[in-house]
Structures are given as C-alpha cells and as structure tokens.
Amino acid sequence: MLSKNSLALASALTITMPVALAMGGSPATDDGAVAARIQPVAHVEVAGSAAKAPGGNRSGEEMVKTICGACHAIGAAGSPKIGDKAAWAPRIGVGLDVLTKSAIVGKNAMPPKGGAADATELEIARAIVFMTNQSGANFKEPTAGTKIASNDRSPEQIAQSACLKCHETGEKGAPKLSDKAAWTQRASKGLDALTKTVIRGHGNMPARGGLADLTDAELKATIAYLLKRVGAN
Ligand code: HEC
Ligand code: HEC
Numbered sequence: 001m002l003s004k005n006s007l008a009l010a011s012a013l014t015i016t017m018p019v020a021l022a023m024g025g026s027p028a029t030d031d032g033a034v035a036a037r038i039q040p041v042a043h044v045e046v047a048g049s050a051a052k053a054p055g056g057n058r059s060g061e062e063m064v065k066t067i068c069g070a071c072h073a074i075g076a077a078g079s080p081k082i083g084d085k086a087a088w089a090p091r092i093g094v095g096l097d098v099l100t101k102s103a104i105v106g107k108n109a110m111p112p113k114g115g116a117a118d119a120t121e122l123e124i125a126r127a128i129v130f131m132t133n134q135s136g137a138n139f140k141e142p143t144a145g146t147k148i149a150s151n152d153r154s155p156e157q158i159a160q161s162a163c164l165k166c167h168e169t170g171e172k173g174a175p176k177l178s179d180k181a182a183w184t185q186r187a188s189k190g191l192d193a194l195t196k197t198v199i200r201g202h203g204n205m206p207a208r209g210g211l212a213d214l215t216d217a218e219l220k221a222t223i224a225y226l227l228k229r230v231g232a233n
Pocket of ligand 2: 158159162163164165166167171172173174175178182186193194195197198201203204205206208209211219222223
C-alpha cells in the first residue's frame with residue numbers, strides 16, 4: 001500500500017515539476033515570451049477549474065495544478081514551495097486539520113482557500129496532502145465524509161492558528177500576551193466566565209476567536225494555555 005502510494009506521488013511529482021520549471025526555473029531569456037506562455041495557460045486553467053468544479057470533488061493534484069501551484073510550485077509571494085522540506089516542516093508539525101483551517105481562512109499573503117472561493121474543505125485538505133506529502137509529510141488523504149476538523153487539536157495548536165494573531169501583537173486592542181497586568185485583571189473573573197465571553201465574542205474579538213468549530217472544552221483549554229503562558233492565574 002505504502003509503496004504504491006509513494007509511486008503515485010512520485011509520478012505526480014514528475015507532472016508537477018515541469019510546471020514549476022516552466023514558471024520559475026528557466027533563466028530570464030525573454031520575459032515577454034515567458035509571460036505570453038504563462039498567461040494563456042493560467043486563463044485556460046481558471047476556466048477549466050470552474051467548469052470541472054461541480055460537486056467540489058477535485059483531487060489534490062487537480063487543485064494544486066489549477067490553483068495552489070500558481071504560488072506553491074515556485075514559492076511565489078513567500079509561500080512554502082512544494083518539495084522544500086525545511087519550509088514545510090514547522091507547518092506540517094501542526095497537523096492536517098490545523099493546516100486545512102489555516103488555508104481556509106488564509107494567512108498573510110495567502111488568500112482564503114488560495115483564492116478558490118468555491119473549494120470545499122475536503123478539496124483544500126486534499127490539495128494540502130498532495131503538496132505536503134512531496135515535502136516531507138506523510139498525511140493520509142481524507143476521504144469524502146471524513147470530518148476533517150476533528151477535535152484532536154492541542155490548545156497550543158489552536159492558539160497558534162487562531163488566537164495569537166491578535167493576542168501576540170495586540171491587534172484590534174487585544175490584550176497582549178506580554179501584558180501580564182491586563183490578563184491578571186481579566187483572569188480574576190475565573191476561567192468559566194472568560195470562556196463564556198470568548199464563546200460569545202467580545203468587543204473586537206469574534207465569537208470563539210473566529211474558529212467557529214471550536215468546542216467549548218477546546219476553547220477553555222486554550223484560554224487556560226494562554227493564561228499559563230502569560231503567567232497569570
Ligand atoms: C497567491 C499565492 C497563493 C496561492 C494561490 C496559494 N497559496 Fe498557500 N500560501 C501562500 C503563502 C504566501 C503562504 C505563507 C503564509 C505565511 O505563513 O505567511 C501560504 C501558506 C500555505 C499553507 C501553510 C499555512 C500555515 O498555517 O502555515 C498551506 C497549508 C497552504 N498555503 C495551502 C494552500 C492551498 C491548499 C492552496 C490552493 C487551494 C494554496 N495554498 C494557494 C500563498 C498562496
Ligand atoms: C481578531 C482578533 C482576536 C482573535 C483572533 C482572538 N481574540 Fe481574544 N480578544 C480580542 C480582543 C480585541 C479582546 C478584548 C475585548 C474587549 O475587552 O473589548 C480579546 C479578549 C480576550 C479574552 C478576555 C475576555 C474577557 O472577558 O476579558 C480572552 C480570554 C481571549 N480574548 C481569548 C482568546 C482566544 C482563546 C482566542 C483564540 C481561540 C482569541 N482570543 C482570539 C481579539 C482577538
């Protein structure tokens with residue numbers, strides 16, 4: 001089974017690589033000609049992906065060739081490049097669920113769902129599996145009906161993917177992790193009361209910190225984790 005899988009991946013890789021080479025690997029011979037070569041392909045592929053979209057059942061390979069590869073095949077916009085194990089390793093570490101969530105909401109220069117607004121969670125997950133398994137991961141491709149956003153995320157993973165973007169920097173007036181006084185004051189309400197506030201959302205903080213599928217228990221554990229990091233009780 002495993003070797004059959006890696007064979008399939010290896011052959012997929014040989015299909016992907018020429019694309020990467022055509023887009024980024026060739027020396028700058030004639031920029032105009034290169035752009036002319038890339039442009040029509042990009043257009044055809046966008047039209048093609050829309051036409052093939054019904055049912056949202058595209059394979060990971062299809063997703064990557066038509067959508068994600070535009071950046072990830074060449075490392076455009078600072079994206080982790082397919083095959084670059086060092087760039088992917090820390091990301092792979094958080095697990096497929098968290099990566100899928102992250103790709104769905106988008107991250108910095110990465111647009112939500114890589115710009116494919118019609119993509120399903122399953123398609124995004126498949127695309128991630130396709131890319132990361134060529135980059136040092138060994139994820140099992142989720143099948144239709146799998147609940148991808150399963151609840152085996154650690155508080156640390158949740159905080160990383162959902163909470164720190166505001167609470168690390170103080171974005172939108174969020175109490176910063178470095179601001180122990182602010183947290184100590186809030187913590188005095190007790191963990192249950194804090195959890196209730198975050199479930200509802202509070203001021204500029206979206207309900208459940210923006211992760212709609214977080215369970216109450218996960219949220220509580222994540223708040224406890226944040227308080228511990230802050231050093232508040
Ligand atoms: C417009 C360019 C672009 C496209 C298209 C794109 N990505 Fe990305 N992607 C990025 C960039 C840039 C990052 C790095 C974001 C960061 O960490 O700051 C990234 C990061 C990621 C990550 C890691 C997220 C994390 O939390 O570290 C995953 C997973 C991912 N992309 C999946 C996809 C998938 C799946 C697609 C196609 C459906 C896709 N990307 C399409 C630019 C793109
Ligand atoms: C979009 C930015 C943003 C994100 C993402 C976010 N928060 Fe917040 N958070 C805030 C802001 C702003 C406040 C202060 C709200 C206020 O007091 O008006 C806050 C307050 C809090 C508080 C104190 C609530 C209280 O009753 O005083 C806790 C606890 C908290 N956040 C936990 C979390 C957790 C856990 C996550 C991730 C699951 C998260 N936050 C994600 C912006 C954010």
